[in-house]
Amino acid sequence: MASSPPPRRRQADATEPKSTKRKPTPRDAPKPKSKRARLTVDAAESSQVTCLDEYRLPLADGDAFYVPSIVDEATAQQWHDELVNLDEWYRPTLKVYGKDVVQSRKIAAFATDRSLELKYSGHPVKMSYDYPPLLRKIQDLVEARTGCLYNHVMANLYEDGGVYIGKHRDNRENRVIASLSLGQPRTFILTHTHPPPALSTSAPSDVPPTAPPHSTSSSSSSSPSDPTDPPPRPPAPALVYTHRSTLASGSLLVMQGAMQQHWKHEVPREKRACKGSRISLTFRQLVF
């Protein structure tokens, strides 16, 4: 469970799984309650993404990657158009200040592990344990591309720019979240929860999704270099405390490590700019 205190105000559309539990199974019954994490994906697999370093975002205290295209746009749109017809989509009813609020964003949830249950904002997620063939195929691709296995996928359907997900963080039990975007591009904003005081009031700035290109210009004022010297290392990109980008159709965004501790994320409302539909498939490696 996340140890951070709950935010004072909850957004009705924030996905913030608060309790992730396993159903008790007969195998577990005699065991005392254990606080140890249990990996329901294959424990032999790497539990963090290590192969996407060239796509790393320059975030302070954050481990996140943005791959602009893991699948071409035509295929991404085809997948969107097929998945939008899934029977599993529904609008959860959340408890907000004791009142029932119907979330504007539809979700569809799948898990590879039949004992995996999830609840957020008082809502027990309707989990499906049988993957549609296309979703299984996409998960295979995301697993191959990231070198990690996932035991849960939460699909989000943003039918138009009026549907959004408010600023939130996901439960830390989500050790890796790999989010594939399909359909209309949408803005994605990352905000550090404890920026240095001088920066805390500044608005999110647009920064390139990957490290800036290395400078190729040579400096005439520097002392002549020894031809046997190794080439100078490019300067490390400056680390940022806010990051705003556009998630393209076919792109993959990965968050892991301490991202859910130090950063919040959101897909803001864009009623005018975005008329079409987007699906995000958030593949999750849940460890609890």
Ligand SMILES: O=C(O)CCC(=O)C(=O)O
């Ligand atoms: O749609 C997205 O890209 C983000 C979804 C998200 O933050 C979530 O499902 O927790």
Ligand SMILES: [Fe+2]
């Ligand atoms: Fe999230």
